[in-house]
Amino acid sequence: MKRFPDLKTLLAKAAPPRSGDQLAGLAAASAEERVAAQMELAQVPLKRFLAEPLIPYETDEVTRLICDGHSNPAFQPVAHLTVGDFREFLLSEETTGPDLLALAAGLTPEMVAAVSKIMRVQDLITVAAKPRVVTRFRDTLGLPGRLSTRLQPNHPTDDLRGIAATIIDGLLYANGDAVLGVNPATDDVATVEALLRMLNHVRETLDLPTQTCVLAHVTTQMEALRRGAPVDLIFQSIAGTEAANRAFGINLTLLDEAAQAASEAHPGANVMYFETGQGSALSSNAHHGIDQQTCEARAYAVARRYSPLLVNTVVGFIGPEYLYDGKQIIRAGLEDHFCGKLLGLPMGCDICYTNHAEADQDDMDVLLTLLGAAGCNYIMGVPGADDIMLHYQSTSFHDALYLRSLLNLKPAPEFEAWMEHAGILENGVRLSASKALPPAFERLLL
Amino acid sequence: MNLLQLRQLTPARVAIGRAGHSLPTNELLNFQFAHARARDAVWTPLDPTCLANFNPLHLQSQAPNRATYLRRPDLGRRLAQADRTLLQPGTYAAAIVVADGLSAQAIHHHARPFLEALCAELKDWHLAPLTLVQQGRVAIADEIGQLVNAQLALILIGERPGLGSPDSLGAYLTWNPKVGRTDAERLCVSNIRTEGLAPALAAARVATMMREAKAHQVTGVALPSVNVPALP
Numbered sequence: 001m002k003r004f005p006d007l008k009t010l011l012a013k014a015a016p017p018r019s020g021d022q023l024a025g026l027a028a029a030s031a032e033e034r035v036a037a038q039m040e041l042a043q044v045p046l047k048r049f050l051a052e053p054l055i056p057y058e059t060d061e062v063t064r065l066i067c068d069g070h071s072n073p074a075f076q077p078v079a080h081l082t083v084g085d086f087r088e089f090l091l092s093e094e095t096t097g098p099d100l101l102a103l104a105a106g107l108t109p110e111m112v113a114a115v116s117k118i119m120r121v122q123d124l125i126t127v128a129a130k131p132r133v134v135t136r137f138r139d140t141l142g143l144p145g146r147l148s149t150r151l152q153p154n155h156p157t158d159d160l161r162g163i164a165a166t167i168i169d170g171l172l173y174a175n176g177d178a179v180l181g182v183n184p185a186t187d188d189v190a191t192v193e194a195l196l197r198m199l200n201h202v203r204e205t206l207d208l209p210t211q212t213c214v215l216a217h218v219t220t221q222m223e224a225l226r227r228g229a230p231v232d233l234i235f236q237s238i239a240g241t242e243a244a245n246r247a248f249g250i251n252l253t254l255l256d257e258a259a260q261a262a263s264e265a266h267p268g269a270n271v272m273y274f275e276t277g278q279g280s281a282l283s284s285n286a287h288h289g290i291d292q293q294t295c296e297a298r299a300y301a302v303a304r305r306y307s308p309l310l311v312n313t314v315v316g317f318i319g320p321e322y323l324y325d326g327k328q329i330i331r332a333g334l335e336d337h338f339c340g341k342l343l344g345l346p347m348g349c350d351i352c353y354t355n356h357a358e359a360d361q362d363d364m365d366v367l368l369t370l371l372g373a374a375g376c377n378y379i380m381g382v383p384g385a386d387d388i389m390l391h392y393q394s395t396s397f398h399d400a401l402y403l404r405s406l407l408n409l410k411p412a413p414e415f416e417a418w419m420e421h422a423g424i425l426e427n428g429v430r431l432s433a434s435k436a437l438p439p440a441f442e443r444l445l446l
Numbered sequence: 447m448n449l450l451q452l453r454q455l456t457p458a459r460v461a462i463g464r465a466g467h468s469l470p471t472n473e474l475l476n477f478q479f480a481h482a483r484a485r486d487a488v489w490t491p492l493d494p495t496c497l498a499n500f501n502p503l504h505l506q507s508q509a510p511n512r513a514t515y516l517r518r519p520d521l522g523r524r525l526a527q528a529d530r531t532l533l534q535p536g537t538y539a540a541a542i543v544v545a546d547g548l549s550a551q552a553i554h555h556h557a558r559p560f561l562e563a564l565c566a567e568l569k570d571w572h573l574a575p576l577t578l579v580q581q582g583r584v585a586i587a588d589e590i591g592q593l594v595n596a597q598l599a600l601i602l603i604g605e606r607p608g609l610g611s612p613d614s615l616g617a618y619l620t621w622n623p624k625v626g627r628t629d630a631e632r633l634c635v636s637n638i639r640t641e642g643l644a645p646a647l648a649a650a651r652v653a654t655m656m657r658e659a660k661a662h663q664v665t666g667v668a669l670p671s672v673n674v675p676a677l678p
Binding site for chain 1: 447448449452455456457458459460461462464467468469473477478480481484485487488516517518519520548606607608609610611
């Protein structure tokens with residue numbers, strides 16, 4: 001007996017509680033209705049998601065990307081399953097990480113979003129921990145037993161020495177093996193070029209096995225590249241519908257051009273970096289009546305087209321009208337990581353919150369620990385967890401040390417070797433604050 | 447140079463030391479204190495008497511309380527139905543709106559010196575009666591400006607508190623205000639607070655922007671670069 005008229009209504013009603021879905025008027029009206037929807041969703045054959053696109057194929061290029069990119073051969077191991085059976089398949093001891101990596105091309109965002117809605121936190125962790133999505137540029141990210149960080153040295157006025165000082169601090173805490181990535185306060189080509197040259201100078205001087213990135217709009221980065229600036233990764237925020245991407249000032253053609261330009265500069269490397277986050281489609285009124293977690297999973301279809309080095313959800317940045325409190329942020333972070341991994345992405349997470357959300361450092365510690373257990377590729381490293389430019393709280397340099405120590409994880413192997421060589425470790429122990437900086441570091445600040 | 451000297455180069459929390467892999471106790475508690483102040487700023491109610499010497503008209507958005515306000519930004523952008531009738535149309539050069547936004551403390555601390563400096567700059571302007579809005583978002587000035595028939599709307603509003611800035615004020619200008627204006631059609635001055643852009647300096651900057659907007663009959667990305675005093 002079907003209670004819900006179509007797939008997108010069913011998905012929205014089955015979604016765990018989320019202020020953004022309530023704001024959009026899509027959420028279940030009662031706890032009972034939510035579980036009734038989850039029960040009906042568990043009965044839906046996975047094949048139905050291929051037959052019924054949530055947005056008409058003709059009107060949305062992300063839908064076309066999902067449909068046209070689907071691999072029927074890869075889908076075969078699960079083609080006969082319902083959503084409920086698919087959950088049990090994923091959890092089965094017989095389903096391994098390599099099995100899931102091979103399956104990724106046969107899965108659509110809607111399938112993984114659907115199954116996530118009937119999974120508990122431990123299910124999301126168990127399954128996401130199986131596949132290791134490994135990517136490479138100057139170092140190798142995502143290997144078993146490794147946890148990397150993006151060093152995020154933002155500054156309110158893009159002051160080059162201030163940013164360099166923060167990078168040095170972060171490196172001394174063994175952060176930065178995923179990328180040295182600055183959010184510029186000013187999105188213009190001259191600023192971005194100056195930042196890129198400084199980052200590259202730091203990287204070359206210290207012979208760092210990592211990548212640099214200035215997270216300006218993709219068009220600004222492409223212009224900097226045309227002017228000869230040292231661009232490593234090209235970054236862009238992306239979303240799960242064509243209309244939401246339009247609000248970001250992008251489309252697939254533009255991303256194709258950016259990926260091609262970056263690949264030509266760095267042949268053979270994974271060169272793209274994407275950020276996402278639940279709620280972005282609704283905030284630009286571009287969600288087509290689809291719940292925010294399903295929209296988010298659709299953004300991963302955009303990401304995987306470009307075999308990126310890094311993808312992370314910025315899970316608590318958007319504010320309490322989308323994710324109200326620590327409980328919603330924690331669940332959303334685990335869902336996003338799970339969905340991204342199942343779709344074959346090298347998922348990281350910006351574990352974060354704003355001061356108007358009902359969340360605090362304890363909530364971040366919980367999500368950090370759970371994502372470590374789930375095999376997250378990387379987290380953010382922000383000095384003291386306080387981003388003084390974007391005015392939100394993320395994870396700190398210290399948080400990475402905590403997680404690595406607790407779960408016996410190490411930085412990327414090339415970066416680990418560099419740390420020993422650079423004298424950051426003294427008999428295996430880090431420098432104390434009163435010690436002099438190593439000379440190569442000090443020269444960067446003069 | 448040692449690690450501690452990094453702190454002279456950036457306001458970021460660098461070189462804060464460690465206790466094992468965690469924070470030293472003083473750094474841990476400093477952070478918690480800053481977060482507590484930011485949280486209190488979000489939840490502190492607007493003191494209706496805070497601008498009594500300006501004799502403002504008191505208005506309420508459609509968000510009845512803070513918990514609803516945080517979940518429903520759409521309600522904070524619209525006036526409570528009953529309060530719409532309090533506004534009389536006139537022929538005004540500008541309407542000035544003050545709203546709590548995400549930090550009533552920003553209003554309590556900085557709105558008065560800002561308004562005193564601004565009014566001194568705008569002596570020849572025909573201004574609509576000042577309004578003070580509880581549970582308001584930026585776009586509520588569109589509706590107020592439209593109802594009083596003002597050419598320009600200025601809203602002073604408490605910004606989302608940062609860890610080191612619980613009481614930062616923002617000012618947004620919108621030419622020809624009416625319901626449905628987008629943020630791309632506004633001009634903004636942010637970080638107005640004692641440790642940031644001082645209120646009196648910000649008022650001079652906003653007054654210049656208001657004159658420019660009036661001269662070009664537009665605000666937002668369409669306005670040619672505004673020639674205003676640089677930020678400190």
